[in-house]
Amino acid sequence: MSHAKHSAILLISCPDKKGLVAAIANFLMTYNASIMHADQHQDDSEQLFLMRVEWSLDGFTLPMDDFAAAFQPIAAEHQMTWSVSLSSRKPRMAIMVSHYEHCLADLLHRWRIGELSCDIPLIVANHEDCRALAEFNGIPFHLIPVSKENKAEAEAAAWRLFDEAGVDLIVLARYMQVLSPAFVGRYRSRIINIHHSFLPAFDGAKPYHRAFARGVKLIGATSHYVTEVLDDGPIIEQEVTRISHRDDVDDLIQKGRDLEKVVLSRAVRWHLDYRILSYGNKTVIFD
Template identity: 45%
Template sequence: MTAVREIILKFSCEDQPGIVANVAALFAAQGFNIRESQQFEDVQTQRFFMRTVLDATDQQLTLEQIHGAFYPVAKRYGMDWELVDADVRPKVLVAVSQWGHCLHNLLNAWKQGSLPVDIVGVVSNHEVQRDLVDWYQLPFHFLPVTKANKAEQEAQILALMEQASADCLVLARYMQILSNDLCDKLAGRAINIHHSFLPGFKGAKPYHQAFERGVKLIGASAHYVTADLDEGPIIEQAVERVTHVNTPEELTEIGRDIESVVLNRALRWHAEHRVLLNGNKTVVFSR
């Protein structure tokens, strides 16, 4: 196995004395230098969260060897933990329906190299975005879905992910509700963009609902997908100020811009292993 140059460690556990000291001492002994470290204590749950980026100095160790060395510390503190090679980019399958603003933003950022993922393909229940995906020279998988074939269609999505070794499914305005079974199988590995500042204005035509209420702020929310519709742990949100002069159509256009930015940011943080689950919430160690 290849020796790693840079690793990312993230974990959570019950808050207790000595955690940071023991983690730092172990990696110092393994020949690593801490380049970046962030930590947080949830005083409500007394749970401790930490993300650390470490550079190898003299030692040439594989990821498996580092896993083995860290395991006793992780077991001692009862950690939920992940240790990854920072040079490995997560592979992502994107799902989209008809609106392509979020998809275009993701593909453009990926093509430019500013989004640290490898997009392995796009799946859609419509043909509308095929030309865009073809332009980016990515596989386009047309998988129409009905009530009768929903289970079969979702099995095809899972099969595509397995074939491409995809780590994450991104719902870039994929206007289908995933089954509870698929949500469970992709727990922590599926990110959705919701065209509203959750919680609020759920369901159809949220911008029209916002217009009827005369809102002064509209927004978007990126969250992990769960069986509870639009109630998964929120990764990122943003808002834009509007006024009474904006029509529903103008609110929609403003909202699409926000959606694109929020989804891009959420996927970036997920790919950089900056997001830790905290029950139905997240701890996000953003820059």
């Protein structure tokens, strides 16, 4: 379900205690908010409260430019980490890709039909394979070859492009390069990757080959936020499919492609709809 076109979304995490829901609701009601949707979660092991609340801006009497100053006393009182976003503003999403185009093609299709509420100002690739697909969709395609010798320069070139385009989110649609800690640090919790296995099993390279060698009966795909540790970031979405002894590596790869594109598109959509809160090495996905 996509959010309304004229609403605001507040994401909150803070130490759990009584009265938090009432404090947030009362604040919003002070300014005549019509709450459209609210969802919350308590993590008992972490003693943490997490919440997403969305309200209509029709009739809301607090100008959103003044929201931060008005809400800050409550946030400080309850030690809240929070962010507020407007549904009217489309995030700007860059896509990075290498050889394989199935995830890119799926994202672009969903974007074209309006399923993904974002702007896509550019696609960055380290190979030419996906140029025609990008150009067919009218999106600028930037080739930045990567080698061991030029990795730092290549990442710096990508930074410049992303900064110039005002990018909010980076999606790795089977971009087969390990990003440096410096790169990840610039876009913390703003890089989503698709890994072609059911993590934490078979992280790293050639997971389908290793799954075949292990004789597994299920293969999976995992979408996660990128951190400095390879394939270890907070998991957003996962899916599996059953295989058998009759399937060879090519069969696993073919079946895995369907998982990869669906899992990635779900994760991206939830991020764009402000439905994810990441804490520690976990995520909460709000309804």
